[in-house]
Amino acid sequence: MLVVDDDFSVAMLHRRFVEEHGGFEVVGVAHSGEDALHLVATAAPDLVLLDVFLPDLSGIEVLRQIRAMEGAAHVDVIAITAARELETVRAAMAGGVLHYLVKPFTVATLHERLGDYLRHHAEVRRASAATLDQDAVDRLLAQPRTSGPLPKGLSRHTLDLVAGALDGIQGDASAAEVAGLVGVSRVSARRYLEHLVARGQADVVPRYGGAGRPENRYRSRSGPSY
Secondary structure (H helix, E strand, O other): OEEEOOOHHHHHHHHHHHHHHOOOOOOEEEOOHHHHHHHHHHHOOOEEEEOOOOOOOOHHHHHHHHHHOOOOOOOEEEEEEOOOOHHHHHHHHHOOOOEEEEOOOOHHHHHHHHHHHHHHHHHHHHHOOOOOOHHHHHHHHOOOOOOOOOOOOOOHHHHHHHHHHHHOOOOOEEHHHHHHHHOOOHHHHHHHHHHHHHOOOEEEEEEOOOOOOOEEEEEEOOOOOO
């Protein structure tokens, strides 16, 4: 695995958390886009943890160049960034990132996504010796996921954004506040938040004010963020 982050201390922190997972070997750490591309070409990592904000090339440009690089078709990318603009998220999705983690996020969230990656590639290895039917092809083309198919109308990338935003909030937040951070409607944010509650990743915190129904607010159960 290659870790890419312009902040030296954050890069070292990510490296330590990856190594604590136990399923990966870190083959290099890069602090710029050019260094990242050089290490992709020379160290041949299977997975890149890629920051979007880099001092020379943007992470999105690095992603595009990896996709165009000869011999790098196998390289998977997880975006790890503070960028929350819809345009950036769409560009990352178009580049085929496996996940888009919004800083700050928890160690547990990172380990969960790394576990997704390992399970997905175990399935790929099992399928490589078999004749694939349609169900097998559909499973291989699907994004890695942690707890089965999402409800209709929900996407993994937006769920990552909502979960990451909630992890980064001190205390609780309303659906409208989370919607403002992520760039989706309040109704959509509430659907994702309720899904996190159903998965046991968030709690509902009713806030009683004046007359009328209490406002539902949400709090992450993932622990302190880094």
